[in-house]
Amino acid sequence: MQPITRDTLDIIDSALEEDLAYQDPTTACLIPPDQRGRAVLLAKSPGVLAGVGVACAVFQRVDPTVEASILREDGTRLKAGDHVAVVRGSVRGILKAERTALNFIQRMSGIATLTSQYVQAVQGLPVHILDTRKTAPGLRLLDKYAVRMGGGRNHRMNLADGILIKDNHIAALAAQGVSLRETVRRAVEQAPHTLKVEVEVETLQQAEEALEGGAHILLLDNMGLEEMALAAAMARGRALTEASGGITLEKVRAVAETGVDMISVGALTHSVQAMDISLDFQV
Amino acid sequence: MQPITRDTLDIIDSALEEDLAYQDPTTACLIPPDQRGRAVLLAKSPGVLAGVGVACAVFQRVDPTVEASILREDGTRLKAGDHVAVVRGSVRGILKAERTALNFIQRMSGIATLTSQYVQAVQGLPVHILDTRKTAPGLRLLDKYAVRMGGGRNHRMNLADGILIKDNHIAALAAQGVSLRETVRRAVEQAPHTLKVEVEVETLQQAEEALEGGAHILLLDNMGLEEMALAAAMARGRALTEASGGITLEKVRAVAETGVDMISVGALTHSVQAMDISLDFQV
Amino acid sequence: MQPITRDTLDIIDSALEEDLAYQDPTTACLIPPDQRGRAVLLAKSPGVLAGVGVACAVFQRVDPTVEASILREDGTRLKAGDHVAVVRGSVRGILKAERTALNFIQRMSGIATLTSQYVQAVQGLPVHILDTRKTAPGLRLLDKYAVRMGGGRNHRMNLADGILIKDNHIAALAAQGVSLRETVRRAVEQAPHTLKVEVEVETLQQAEEALEGGAHILLLDNMGLEEMALAAAMARGRALTEASGGITLEKVRAVAETGVDMISVGALTHSVQAMDISLDFQV
Amino acid sequence: MQPITRDTLDIIDSALEEDLAYQDPTTACLIPPDQRGRAVLLAKSPGVLAGVGVACAVFQRVDPTVEASILREDGTRLKAGDHVAVVRGSVRGILKAERTALNFIQRMSGIATLTSQYVQAVQGLPVHILDTRKTAPGLRLLDKYAVRMGGGRNHRMNLADGILIKDNHIAALAAQGVSLRETVRRAVEQAPHTLKVEVEVETLQQAEEALEGGAHILLLDNMGLEEMALAAAMARGRALTEASGGITLEKVRAVAETGVDMISVGALTHSVQAMDISLDFQV
Amino acid sequence: MQPITRDTLDIIDSALEEDLAYQDPTTACLIPPDQRGRAVLLAKSPGVLAGVGVACAVFQRVDPTVEASILREDGTRLKAGDHVAVVRGSVRGILKAERTALNFIQRMSGIATLTSQYVQAVQGLPVHILDTRKTAPGLRLLDKYAVRMGGGRNHRMNLADGILIKDNHIAALAAQGVSLRETVRRAVEQAPHTLKVEVEVETLQQAEEALEGGAHILLLDNMGLEEMALAAAMARGRALTEASGGITLEKVRAVAETGVDMISVGALTHSVQAMDISLDFQV
Amino acid sequence: MQPITRDTLDIIDSALEEDLAYQDPTTACLIPPDQRGRAVLLAKSPGVLAGVGVACAVFQRVDPTVEASILREDGTRLKAGDHVAVVRGSVRGILKAERTALNFIQRMSGIATLTSQYVQAVQGLPVHILDTRKTAPGLRLLDKYAVRMGGGRNHRMNLADGILIKDNHIAALAAQGVSLRETVRRAVEQAPHTLKVEVEVETLQQAEEALEGGAHILLLDNMGLEEMALAAAMARGRALTEASGGITLEKVRAVAETGVDMISVGALTHSVQAMDISLDFQV
16 A cells, blocks of 8 residues: 655645635535535546555545545556445545545556556566656656556656766767767766666667666667667676667567567656546435 | 746746756766756647746756746747757756756646647637646646647636536535525525536536526536537526536537537546657757 | 634644744743643633634644643634633643634634624625635635634635726726726636626726626725615626725614625724633633 | 845745735736736825835735835834835736735734834833734734834744743642742743743732742733832832733823833734725826 | 654654655565564663654654654663664664664764763852754754753753844944943843843953943853953852853863853754664564 | 755755744844945864855845855865855844854864865775765755765765665564575665665675675675675675775774775764854954
């Protein structure tokens, strides 16, 4: 079960604040303060669940007397109609929290569902599906948690937990007359000793230079399948390889078959299709 | 141009914080603190621009000495290759900010682009395309701004700036033996006098009841086209009508032709496809 | 009972912080950490109670082990000597919280008391007493809650939950050659569809123009009683009417008799006389 | 001129936030983003000015391009019609900030005006008018600044910058069999060495006990005039004396004539009458 | 026991945040989420305990289900091997919190230990050992609490709870031709009536001037022992005296014997040697 | 020059807040608001400078009109009497900021000075001096910056930017029957692919197991010099080695001569001796 840390509570609070959830005139006009009810969160379409704990926390944040019970754990494959949680208590509280709770769980389950499709597409192959830092601003931790629930792995959580030398870095050093090999060498020498050095390369020649410079990981960006296979072979035993760049569900298995160790997919978090989950009152 | 209010700066700050943008070991290892450069934000695919001001603000928030010039205003229809802004200054600062800036502008332009497709689909008809409160948690104001840039209009910004009686409210009152008409009447009587009362209805009979109760707006949820046309006709001169419920790009013109005043589309903000915009260094 | 939302806790926290309530040398010098006691909040003068929940929350915020029991609900008409709550527990904790708790309940009960005097003055007439946005900075929600406890209704909570075209807006558009009628028409056309359009008018001619422009509500500002009665009559069936502008307790019934639907009174919140409520220890 | 510290900016920000000043649909509908104007803050009734700097800061916080010029300094005695500041720039920005700016300056000037009336009432006598900690929650620093602008002095800013042994402390120690003299003695012994010890007394006998215990200041609470004069005489040369307890404008001079050194008046900040100051556009 | 106030929780939260304690990949990789364990905090060297409550609060802040029991109270003199607290529960939670908890208790116990050495060095003499405002930024309250646990007393908590006229103030007034006596006199006249006036002096002549000006406390800065004794004698009965300026453990008793009332030592908090306390798992 | 990021401004703000720097009665009583002056920050003892930028930022945060010029860059070796910065402007502003500014620069320079002593002690040997996470709560980034200014390198900034398997982790897995080798293997397999795996070992046998498990770095904890040399030899070409555990200035060169790659020293940040730097007014 996802722990609801202070970070998560802060995000929940700012979501409730932007919705002015504590100043809801509709419930104030209509719902008696003491009316109690019961509602279920249920899937309206198939998918992989993520964020049920966050959704429950939203209800309890709005009104600590609301009880929320999780019926399915994050990571569960759902079919339409499955109940994932039940909330009980003040109808006012539940209604004020409804939209915010759904906004979290629908996005997170959307991410988990898409991730799981990528993971299934490469089933049986020795490759990991990774996310990127292309997450919705403010939702990094939740987006990446959802990727894990879908069976993916996380790439860097932030700029600080890995060295990744990208095209713009390489260009900036080239402008000073520094070769790729030397760039990589400097990074290996200067990097915090607990971090590996990953280098984005677009050609086999760059790959070779990066390896010579001491790169621990190669990011093969937008390479053709054949070239990618050659790069993966060249790196084997010397560095890990990661494929990236517009890799669709259709194409991902072919990429995996090139022998890369990892495939990163920005769409997992930057182009999310919300999963259809709703709150049904059972008054 | 979008004003960068304190709300927006707070979102930018939390995005930079979750990326630990001020602790970037890659630039610290490789880029001299005094290297200066110039980079452009450019469209890699066609779409409608939104968020260029936010993206520029991200660069300047990371390093106030970076200069950012907007070349195209939000709302502009872009083709692949168009430059939308140019940033100049500390290469370190620009690189630390790059991903966060792109995460904003790619999501916002994705929203504007999808919205504009809906707006174009109903062109010539007297109808407004509306968003919903189904936004990414924490990004409500930016998501809704992007909808406006795409030519759409905003529905409620939060729970407090409109009365919207939805199925769950109606069910909660029905559980106490209160009819729909009486529910609406109570809301009209109790609501803050500056707010209109909108009522979600699924049948013509509910529509009639809501109108008799004094509803100012009918939300026609998941109605068939014929029924919707009847409801729109029934309401004309008595209340505004809004269609909602799984309205796709394919279906939206037919819905508009029923004569409703507004069409609301959750997908505008809950199922965003990031627009492909990148930062290219011109060192 | 007033729910203590996170918004309210934030206000309580900043009040305790400005009082450095956790660094109180007087209790540190004199009161043993384990001394326990019992104290009552009691009215020293007659009035209408508001804020007893907030006051109790202050004690518990300073020391969660203090127990606070509410004896009278907000909205109760009190006479001098009435006990409204009892607090039990650490004497240190109670004493640190005392002043802050009293500052809340005295102001809020002062507002409720004044409001109830206005409400009583128009008893039997079909009119609502409204507050304004002239509240103490930071205390908007509590001030407006207190108005409700006194029997009043709330006008806009903030700039966003109603369109109110005031003299300065009208002047700004007039400066561009836009007539009042056209100004109102534009607002009706452009306003979020869930909001009504209220227009401040000072003459019968302005009232007529505003009505022709489609105003939903007329704010009759500083009109004489006769003119107000004419305006109210002119608007009946076309728009709601609200009287405002220096309406004293002496004058309010006459204003109500003009037939306006609502009377707004800034003094309810901008010129509060604290109600005399104190904490008495019963050691 | 009042410095606008970070504390003050925080209060301004929360006032703007509770007003949703950045989401104002009225100006969004009506005022072109590029319309510029000029408006004056002017007194509508006589009084003493306080808060003009805060009001100006509000306008600039909403829109940093708005220029605000202070025409009269805080502490100035105003007559109706006096202009106190002029603001120039974006009409949208000015209108969004108007109400919040006025809420600050009206309250603060109300406090300064009332304070100055007390100060005038005791003119020529060697006595200071003091405020109390009975301020509006969150506005302590501004309320107390306004008192100074009215010619008053500040009592404790918070619980930590003075020892004040009040009735409830005395009762708590009496419950443990500790005499008033011993209570005072302990405080003198235990108090931080930079703080004086003030003791609330209600009788001459208590006054004597407190003096014997070493009190530096006597707070004469709700004493009759004669008794107060005796207490003041008894304390002269041994301790300062402060009168308090329902001291009205009518009564204050007689109290001052008893020879006390200070008179504290809760009403200065807990029962404020807003001064009538308005914003007039000169488009 | 030290109360864990909201101030303290804020410091704990920012310490956990800078450690990214909720994103610990080491425990995520290795420790099953349901593994439970028991660990003790124990002294590895002798010293005086301070901060055991803060350390326990850190564990519970990271994971509210972790139980922490305090075995020794703050202020206890420890020998190597003494257990001071025991924590039980989620091993993940305990390990994430370990370093942050230790950082607090090691620093605080280091302060208490050093303070107690000073206090012991002057045992039997009528003098208090005081801290200063030379604390680690952000840790003022905890640093000063630790001083108390070591048997010391606190000097000013902040700039506002005492008047202290230092060399730079005196120089600034001298630059305007104001004598020390007059400077002190002005401060006594203008100071909030609850605060004493302390004056830093470096010579007997300055001491005399300050006394004539009405100083309540003399801060004897960097005086020789003989001069200090003369100053203390001169001040007796007229003002308190405080010695300061590079007073080492070796020298402190001699300083105390000059007859000063207080000795302040910046090193107590600005040059802390962490006490060696560790967490031992007993799985 | 150290960039003053938002993180740093937040720390500065909380330091100023705990000092109530904006409510300083001493300057309010004595210093005219318009008095301007000039003061220098100067070293009173030799050492290595760090934090001059932070100190300058403190002055400007208190009063943005104060000008602060840096005369020596961080990292400079200072002798007693060297001027490091000059501040000019409002005397009130400078005096309010003085203590807070000094608290930062004295601690940071203390850290840099101690670090430089360790670095000098190992001069000529191929080894890096590292800090640890044993920093003052809330000051992690500044403490670690100061280490770099002293010529040291940083170990992990937080729990998330490196895998470090410590004694308690090993014990927790041993309790489940998992060998050290298997523990390391699991971490290598599960760790984010950008992070290296470091393992704390106390014996040569553990070192061998860790290497077999695939450890990238060995942390040699509290080993004797001979054993350490053997471990370093065993690891050469297979993993980096880091020595730790009570390594004093006296002992550090001998440790370096064992051939380890890095030496980490907790005392650099947990047992700081403030450098003597003061502010001298030159009015």
